[in-house]
Amino acid sequence: MSKTNNKGQERVVTGIPGVDDILGGGYLPESATLVRGEPGSGKSIFSLHFLAAGLDTDETGLYINLGEPEDYIRDTARHFGFAIDAIEFLNLSASGDQFQGEETYTLFESGEVETPSLVESIRAEIQEINPDRVVVDPVTEFRYLAPDEHQFRSQILGLINFLKSEGATVLLTSQAAASMPDDDLQFLVDAVINVKAEADRRTIHVSKFRGSSVRSGHHTLRITDDGMRVWPRLDPNRHEREHNSTKLSSGVPALDSLLSGGLTTGTITFLSGPTGVGKTTTGLQFMKEAAGRGQRSVLYSFEEDHNTLFERAEAVNIPVTEMIDRGTLNVEVIGPEELTVDEFTHHIRSEVEDKDAEIVMIDGTSGFEQSLRGVDEDPMRDLVKVGRYLRNMGVTGLVTNEVHNITGEFRATDQGMSYLADSIVVLRHVEYKGSLRKVIGVLKMRTSQYENQLRELEITEHGLRVGDSLPELRGILTGTPTWDDDGD
Template identity: 35%
Template structure:
């Protein structure tokens, strides 16, 4: 049998936008596919969405259930606000009569009777309905009835030949309860989609899917996060930055503090990322908000994603520094989204940022993105080892889109030797370093730019002060060892900006 896709036939859309994106448009019609995953991973929901998409396209649809009842399927659909009208549902589950002692098989093996009856019933319903889309749920029942792997394989091969000759696209659901990782099915099916259901030590459950196999068709490999919400599966395709390369004119973002712009060599280039790194409370978020507010005031949308701070606290703190964000929030040039890291997967967060940048969230496309902070993003990761890889793809994508990105990263410690939970300094185009230091018996703040790929910058260390606004002082030329936290004063004058609490 020829397994090459029929290029003259349009692809069979799954009804899940993100999954269709991963598959390159949908499934090749008139083929047999395996949807595998543990119970609760979303197989039934995906199957129903596939059939409902067929109903919208005026295609006959058939759902053959060997385990769940029609009432249970109807309840699942109702929870998503769906109606199963237009889908033919055939129940081949055991009836109450099977519980009677007289109906229990004693002389024959169940496989000798029940498998043949089940197969005959399935084929009869297909001949009656003549569907274009078919779901069989689940293969575990057929595997148990067949008892031997040889008979089971022959049964699936017979199904494949039967359905292909009738132009049916078939989804076989397998819950992995009878045999984990059945490679026999993988070899028979035209495509295999695997669903995973993970339970982290804290926070909400995580779900991921992977296209294990898809013959004759390009697809986006790897793991893709997804959620099951009211309305079905919401799939977040893995971000591939190289698919979004765009030519951009060079421009520069300036803020409301001229001394800060001079420290950065005039401002920050669009299409670059800036890492603000230092101990907690030293002014990192305030500097990022300063640039976001300045962009919004000029009409360029800025999107703030706050992992660590409540929205009310952030707005109150910004107002105390003379940055009232309410006008920009009101006219939607500034959007603020509070993110709960315990409830968010990395794929969903990347998809949320993409919607803001593409303008797919109902607002103008964002030109400035603030992620506050990377520490919160790190806590949202089930596998910390892959944080830098995913962040690299996200930053590269934002760079291709000409977006200015601010990343806030809090280091462990307050003064002296400090460490970051993850090293992302090599990913950012610009790195701004914040430090506390002691002078005249007071704790003060210092700011310096240690890296800027896109141009020149000052190499001085200046004092940073947060009172009624953001103030940047003169270079601390008369101090030595400021970055250590306990500097030595070598001069005669004093370049500090008055008392720290003034």
């Protein structure tokens, strides 16, 4: 099916969810695209998607198979639910009819040599059925039929030009391997798509696309019972909407006072402190108050399961179950290596763009780094992209960041993340007269003034309680707190 993208360019859809987005709408009409990958990377499935998509709009398709026999390809199509009965096959595989006789075939035109020509067979088939879409799988098999590299390139270029001149959009597959380089083929086509099966994930990468810009990077690809699906990498620059900044109240007056009225919407706030100090609970408090106004929030937990999270929240008067039932909260627990970073950001986009989530909380920067597959060598790059996306969409982001020292000298972030945060709320254990207490304060707010004092924090069965400021308590952030008046 041809369609027009947002720049007015006509495109031919790929049939694979996510790939059209990467290509700016799909393939260019009457172009030739090389799909490269090692055996088992999914090239044939990629091709079947392309032909099946054409059938949906009454386009004709031709599958020229030189590798696997036709029966195998049709069985593969049925396995993934592709209805390709109307697809024509030109079976040039070793088991095909073309090779059942005593004749020896060559790539050359029949006028050049005495043996029959595969090019001639292809030309006759094209002229007979006039296909809109053509797959040649794999084109690298032709290399074995040519006497030298020059003749191979010449004949393949002639074949590509002929198919395009007949009005076909062409997909060619290549067995990409170090022992069989295909650099010459990459020069002959209009676009090159690389599919790769790695130990922990599959990816797709567009290394060439004449006539248009594409989305760069290695994007997550999965093969499921329904075929292929691709999750493009998040590009924050592609997403933006108008929004007016307001204050987001916590519902705890003393906490709002610390923040000069609350958090600023559309900003990123880090809740930073050691384990057990109340970072997640503090974030949920903002979500609880937002739920009372009918606003939707989503929490992505990398470190706690549903039961633990729900029990802790309900125990401090945060009714997460009720909030979920009313549609004002969604909690997703992300297990180790369950998702790639591309799939995770797709979840966020779905919540923001389809379900109007106004608060997004990422509970655990360490879990983000360790649980998601495909995170950049510098995990901050992916987290920064998420933060920029949320800002552009006017969504308030909350990020819990665990620092490893429970007491002693305080560091707001262990991973140099402070430049991502518009605001940093610090939570801290302090020892006083043989007991541990909690304190809370604001270390940074880019968008407004804030109270530069620390307050005592208590987490009770009735919820959060933030007490008065503690001017008599000094040295909390240095690790040696002292009380000017002995705490009386």
